[in-house]
Amino acid sequence: MADLFLELLKTHGFWATLLWSLFETDLIFLLIGAFAHAGYLHLYSCFPAAILGAILHDTVVFWLAHHRAEWVRSKAVYQKVGPKVERIAAKVGAWELALCRPLYGTRYPSLLFWGLQKLSYGRFYLTNGTGLVMWALALTGLGYFFGDHLETLKQQVFRFQQWLLAAVVLLIIGFVIVRNLQKKRRARRVDVRTPEDVV
Numbered sequence: 675m676a677d678l679f680l681e682l683l684k685t686h687g688f689w690a691t692l693l694w695s696l697f698e699t700d701l702i703f704l705l706i707g708a709f710a711h712a713g714y715l716h717l718y719s720c721f722p723a724a725i726l727g728a729i730l731h732d733t734v735v736f737w738l739a740h741h742r743a744e745w746v747r748s749k750a751v752y753q754k755v756g757p758k759v760e761r762i763a764a765k766v767g768a769w770e771l772a773l774c775r776p777l778y779g780t781r782y783p784s785l786l787f788w789g790l791q792k793l794s795y796g797r798f799y800l801t802n803g804t805g806l807v808m809w810a811l812a813l814t815g816l817g818y819f820f821g822d823h824l825e826t827l828k829q830q831v832f833r834f835q836q837w838l839l840a841a842v843v844l845l846i847i848g849f850v851i852v853r854n855l856q857k858k859r860r861a862r863r864v865d866v867r868t869p870e871d872v873v
Contacts, residue, residue, distance in 0.1 A: 687715035688723045695727025702727075703810045707817025721814060728806055729799070731784055736798055741788025746790055763787065768797050772805030776812075 682690040683705065692774055695702045702724050710717035739746070763770065771788055774780040788798065 683709060684714040687720045691715075691720040692723040692727045695724040695730050699728040699731055700808075700809075701726075702811065703813035704817035707814035707819075709817075710814075711818045717814075717818075721810070723773075725807065725810060728810070729803060732781075732802055732806070733798075735782060735785040736789040736793075739786040740792060741789075743790045743792055752790075760791070763791070768793055768801045772808070773802040775805040775809040778853070 683694065687709075691702060691706060700837060703721075706715060706717065706720045709715045710720065768788060771784055774784045785802070807812075
């Protein structure tokens with residue numbers, strides 16, 4: 675099946691790229707970069723097709739969450755976890771959609787979360803589209819220049835995404851720990867009174 679689709683990608687570049695990117699939005703950019711370098715497809719028609727397909731893919735996920743937001747918010751699980759996540763998200767802002775793209779496993783939760791927050795479609799397309807184009811350019815460039823070692827390249831990109839996610843999680847944990855320690859110190863300072871303060 676994969677070989678058939680790769681053959682379709684070579685023979686029907688634009689349409690095959692569009693169809694593929696409706697379902698998978700990372701590997702396709704590596705492939706079109708590698709195939710363009712090898713002369714199998716036209717980069718300037720296939721790259722926009724892949725972007726269009728990826729945007730349509732993300733829009734469906736975002737729309738589903740946007741459309742069902744009230745139902746999800748009424749559930750007990752969301753009411754327990756939701757407010758805390760919303761407070762964190764309010765500090766990060768919608769640009770998290772752009773930043774999450776290279777982080778393994780974070781794109782779908784981000785699309786769903788911001789759909790549930792009823793983020794406007796304008797801001798969704800701006801933030802998500804910016805992240806998509808930047809990540810797509812990086813992957814296509816990698817495929818173009820290092821496409822001779824495609825299998826190794828796929829594994830390295832996957833590993834990079836996992837390491838990047840781990841680094842971000844550790845950074846967030848470190849930030850939360852430092853912040854909590856600072857709050858405790860401040861609370862201790864308020865509680866400790868000098869002899870002069872005691873009447």
